[in-house]
Amino acid sequence: MSDKKSKGQALQKALAYKKQNYYEQADKAERKAIFAYAEGYKNFLNAAKTEREATDYAVSAAEKAGFTEYHFGDALRAGDKKYFINRGKSVVVFRVGTLPLEEDGLRIIASHIDAPRVDIKQNPLYEDSGMAFLKTHYYGGIKKYQWTAIPLALHGVVILKDGTKVTVKVGEDPKDPVFYINDLLPHLGGEQMSGSANKLIEGEQLNVLVGGMPYPDDEVDGKIKLNVLNVLHDKYGIEEEDFLSAELSAVPAFPARDVGFDRALIGAYGHDDRVCAYPALTAVLDNDTPHTVLAMLVDKEEIGSEGNTGIQSKVYEDLMEEISLAMGANFRKVRAASKCLSSDVTAAFDPNFAGVYEKMNAAMLSCGTAMCKFTGARGKSGSNDANAEFIGEVRKMFAEGGVVWQTAELGKVDIGGGGTVAKFVANLNIDTVDLGVPVISMHAPWEVISKADLYSNYKAFLAFMK
Ligand code: MN
Ligand code: MN
Numbered sequence: 001m002s003d004k005k006s007k008g009q010a011l012q013k014a015l016a017y018k019k020q021n022y023y024e025q026a027d028k029a030e031r032k033a034i035f036a037y038a039e040g041y042k043n044f045l046n047a048a049k050t051e052r053e054a055t056d057y058a059v060s061a062a063e064k065a066g067f068t069e070y071h072f073g074d075a076l077r078a079g080d081k082k083y084f085i086n087r088g089k090s091v092v093v094f095r096v097g098t099l100p101l102e103e104d105g106l107r108i109i110a111s112h113i114d115a116p117r118v119d120i121k122q123n124p125l126y127e128d129s130g131m132a133f134l135k136t137h138y139y140g141g142i143k144k145y146q147w148t149a150i151p152l153a154l155h156g157v158v159i160l161k162d163g164t165k166v167t168v169k170v171g172e173d174p175k176d177p178v179f180y181i182n183d184l185l186p187h188l189g190g191e192q193m194s195g196s197a198n199k200l201i202e203g204e205q206l207n208v209l210v211g212g213m214p215y216p217d218d219e220v221d222g223k224i225k226l227n228v229l230n231v232l233h234d235k236y237g238i239e240e241e242d243f244l245s246a247e248l249s250a251v252p253a254f255p256a257r258d259v260g261f262d263r264a265l266i267g268a269y270g271h272d273d274r275v276c277a278y279p280a281l282t283a284v285l286d287n288d289t290p291h292t293v294l295a296m297l298v299d300k301e302e303i304g305s306e307g308n309t310g311i312q313s314k315v316y317e318d319l320m321e322e323i324s325l326a327m328g329a330n331f332r333k334v335r336a337a338s339k340c341l342s343s344d345v346t347a348a349f350d351p352n353f354a355g356v357y358e359k360m361n362a363a364m365l366s367c368g369t370a371m372c373k374f375t376g377a378r379g380k381s382g383s384n385d386a387n388a389e390f391i392g393e394v395r396k397m398f399a400e401g402g403v404v405w406q407t408a409e410l411g412k413v414d415i416g417g418g419g420t421v422a423k424f425v426a427n428l429n430i431d432t433v434d435l436g437v438p439v440i441s442m443h444a445p446w447e448v449i450s451k452a453d454l455y456s457n458y459k460a461f462l463a464f465m466k
Pocket of ligand 2: 272302443
């Protein structure tokens with residue numbers, strides 16, 4: 001073999017498409033940037049395990065960056081840096097640009113800040129056989145058996161009968177107690193293990209262990225439950241009836257950690273979709289642009305984007321209309337000119353489960369953020385299926401921004417399926433395509449992503465805003 005390329009080799013280099021590993025493409029300085037960016041992301045993961053905490057984090061980061069709160073009807077002018085809070089559970093951080101809105105539209109990055117978890121029921125507390133438990137109803141698509149026998153933390157709010165809001169966060173500080181969902185020992189698990197994985201643990205078995213000490217009074221029944229109530233009352237002023245108006249979630253108590261000898265990866269709870277929300281937030285907070293850009297961090301994606309904090313709510317459309325009005329622009333023209341990256345995670349190809357993927361079109365770990373032209377299932381049902389013209393436009397932006405990226409499809413045609421917020425934004429007459437980070441073990445209590453893909457996602461947003 002000579003050093004000189006053969007005619008065929010040269011032709012191949014010129015004509016054939018090959019996915020690139022971002023770590024391989026990155027020079028020393030870029031690798032350093034990839035690793036540095038991941039540190040901030042891990043802090044965000046540890047601070048924000050629920051949509052409420054992610055909203056609080058975004059608001060305080062926005063304030064630090066000189067953004068101020070916006071309310072419907074406020075005047076706006078070019079250069080304004082604003083955030084809009086929706087019920088403490090979703091937030092839109094935005095910059096008003098200098099380009100005319102009717103021609104340039106809005107540049108929207110939409111990602112979600114809710115994540116699969118185990119929610120506490122409204123009448124949850126009971127004791128049985130020396131233990132106190134909270135009944136739960138899981139939130140989002142989980143493999144129920146994965147949520148047993150791991151340390152859990154309790155996060156959320158309780159609205160007391162006088163209307164006072166009490167914030168609860170127990171299990172994150174190393175000195176805190178944690179909580180637990182029981183599983184069966186293998187010695188007695190023969191029948192359990194012979195059934196389908198769906199039935200290993202049933203929904204009504206996902207009871208969270210919260211106590212084991214009786215209240216010292218022989219005159220009462222339910223001493224363990226009473227003791228838990230007593231602790232809750234001492235610490236938070238909560239009575240049992242206050243659970244009726246509470247929103248409490250059990251989430252994995254693990255912090256984010258580097259994974260691998262080379263630290264190329266990050267393991268954490270809730271990469272889906274904080275691995276897109278964090279780059280969306282930091283891209284808009286830290287970078288000036290002539291466009292009007294919005295980072296929409298929304299709730300309820302995991303249960304169908306419903307409710308007044310999910311992307312289907314009119315509140316987001318109202319916000320876009322209010323911005324248009326305040327800038328003296330026709331909203332219909334504005335949204336027709338707008339562009340959106342629906343930024344949600346996708347499945348990373350996993351060689352341990354190769355059979356469910358179509359390798360040519362699956363997202364490969366560390367090959368950059370992944371664009372999904374369509375999601376949906378079997379015949380693209382329920383998919384946004386972005387227009388080739390818009391993809392071409394975004395592709396050009398990424399090329400100009402030096403973004404290492406890839407395309408992706410979630411599993412084999414007849415196997416997979418999934419949805420994102422994309423179709424709801426597209427329904428508003430906004431060009432929209434899905435773009436997000438490939439995830440290993442998506443929806444597990446601890447998921448894995450590549451730091452290279454995280455940073456690629458950030459760079460993609462910068463290119464989109466430029
Ligand atoms: Mn998601
Ligand atoms: Mn999800």
